[in-house]
Amino acid sequence: MKTIRRSLEVKHAINKLPSVAAMTSLAIAISASGSLAALAADKTICNPGNGTTGEHRGTWYSFYEGSSQNDVSNCDVKMRVYDESGFHFRIDFDQNQTWSEDVVGGVGWSSGSDRRKIGYNIGQLDSNGNDSKLIAGIYGWTCGSGNRSRYPNTQAQEYYIVDSWVGGSFVPWDEVAGAPAKPIQKNGIDVEVSSNGGKYKVYKLKRNGPQYCGNGSSREFYQYWSVRTSKLATGSNREIDFANHDNTWDNYGFRSNKVRNGYQILVGEAFGHANYRHKGSIDASVWER
DSSP, X not given: OHHHHHHHHHHHHHHTOOXXXXXXXXXXXXXXXXXXXXXXXXXXXXXXXXXXXXXXXXXXXXXXXXXXXXXXXXXXXEEXXXXXXXXXXXXXEEOOSSTTOEEEEEEEESSOOTTOEEEEEEEEEEESOOEEEEEEEEEEEEOSSSOGGGXXXXXXXXXXXXXXXXXXXXXXXXXXXXEEOOXXXXXXXXXXXXXXXXXXXXEEEEEEEXXXXXXXXXXXXXXXXXEESSOOOSSSEEEEEHHXXXXXXXXXXXXXXXXXXXXXXXXXXXEOOSSSOOEEXXXXXXXXX
């Protein structure tokens, strides 16, 4: 049956081939515009500095780089937003040799949803290190109101659902303790989320630094993390039901009713290292199920 179907598809495609006149008109149009790229162009962003957000041909993106910025002119850190119907992006990075480097970028939705069912595929997740300095998953912010200039600083919250990473294990860093974070516990037992065929450890961490919601770079906020206990391999379609994580985070102060005021994306994040230049890439797509 597959052979017959393929034959019919080919025959149908041949019957729909444009005429010579149509092809000639297309060639003239391309020539007049300068190049084929003028008809369909990807967007490449080099070294976004303190962050940039926007939309390219229907795909909403966010890209941030916190670094020493010594490599700005070389485009050593860049994100490509593909010009196609799906939400598809690629990040390539070559970070300076310092702990302060941080690259965060991806595509998705300018407005989050606490009930969104997400599908995604990470086709590539590569790093020259093997110490969990590159992660991938769902990322976003909750914000206090619909007006970014008025967000109360105490209402900004950052969240992660981490499914994949490069290396043996991944645990978020607790800036206050100056050590790897410890999961939230209830009655002496680690709190976990069971979702989409896996289990996730849950963390709540206090941060003081740049944030999407607010003015300035020295403002206190909380992060909520769900980190899968065993990472997922790349190259397959995966699913994340955000509500399963939201329902658990809500018990520890997460403001699910403010998710819609911030963005929600499939993200890749690369952390710098003091002992080597961290290099790598992520290529991935995301969609709503």
